[in-house]
Amino acid sequence: MKAFIDYTIPDPEFWSAYEQLWENSKYRPVFESPGLLRYFSSLSEGAVAIFKCFRENGQLTGAAFFHKKKNVYTFLSDYKTDHSCFVLHQNCTNVEIRNFFEAFHQEVLKEHWTLELNNNPMWVSYMDAFTRSGKKSPLFWLSTPSTVCPRLEEKDPESLRQNLLQSRNNRYKRKRLQREHQVEFEVLSDEEDLVGWTTDFCNTHVRRWQDTLTPSKYHSEPERTFLLGCLQAWVGDGRLVRFALKANGTRIAFVIGLLQKNSLIYHSLTYHPDFHKYSPGKVLILYLGEWMHEHCLNVLDFGDGNEPYKYNFANKEQKLHAIFISKKENLFFILRAKVIAAVRRNPVLIKFYREKLRPWLNMAASRLPKVQLRKFFLFQLPMLELDYLSLIV
DSSP, X not given: OEEEEEOSOOOHHHHHHHHHHHHTBXXXXXXXXXXXXXXXXXXXXXXXXXXXXXXXXXXXXXXXXXXXXXXXXXXXXXGSOSSOOOEEBTTOOHHHHHHHHHHHHHHHHHTTOOEEEEEEETTSTTHHHHHHHHHHSSSEEEEEEEEEEEEEEOSSHHHHHHHHTOOHHHHHHHXXXXXXXXXXXXXXXXXXTHHXXXXXHHHHHHHHHTTSXXXXXXXXXXXXXXXXXXXXXXXXXXXXXXXXXXXXXXXXXXXXXXXXXXXEEEEEEEEOGXXXXXXXXXXXXXXXXXXXXXXXOOEEEOOSOOOGGGGGTOOEEEEEEEEEEEOTTOHHHHHHHHHHHHHHTOHHHHHHIIIIIHHHXXXXXXXXXXXXXXXXXXHHOXXXXXXXXXXXX
């Protein structure tokens, strides 16, 4: 086995090898899909670092992409992710997986890396090997719960469809919407009207969240451009399915869906506030259930976050962890990691942050220039810069 961290710009030969690795990986993680990571690589302000692992015959058997922010490495997929993964070939043996992570920690130690790995899915099969390797290494290694991933998981597509149809109220809302408006269910999986659809999504998102404590980020043209770039990358990787409900020819509810093995990731949604009384988001999920049944999918993954609407449908809640890694001499980083972990274990503080502080921060961030905001919070909260507050919950 040969494993190392490579800081050079990936060449076409490596991208070809990575595409084969990703296609033959156990999970085919959509937030590490080749086209998306190529797009993120083009955006990264610093050099992208890739941990690569090869068999003796030269086959790429594992990889992970990182970029550096303020002397700390994070997953490259942090640009836009619900859960971030290492990518390992599906035929890796347990010994090879163990050796992969031992080599990773050795390289981290050798390169003097400090890492904050967010949104680690604790249900993936390699997590035990990753954890054991980290804890026995000479590094500081801390894994702490960060958020959750609600899921509706059934034994087969028919059971999932029936589960989604259980709510009498949602069925009533669908019939009412169909009775009072000319309703159309739209499904797009290629580049058809991608720019127009994305514009409609962003404009509706802005309307949905205007005059609230959490205004839409899609007021910003760069955010719209970034979203379009992500969608184009996922189209190229064959992962994107866009869903919409139309009323009288106008899109009123949207879901950005991502295909991953036997699941549909319910990545991002919005709806027009004028149709709030019909619960168009919930109605759209009923249509999704029928589409998933037709396409033999039995898992609806609601992604990162514990928003209440997800629990109208979810029957499982899986954990996402943040993992902090550094040399043991990095005392400030270790202290901050332990403070964050302690806060996350306190439900009272978590509730206060989610329901009070975070909405207020979002509102303040939308109204103050970034430089002013940063100076303000650095003065008020000397131990936790604004960028770090988002790591607490």
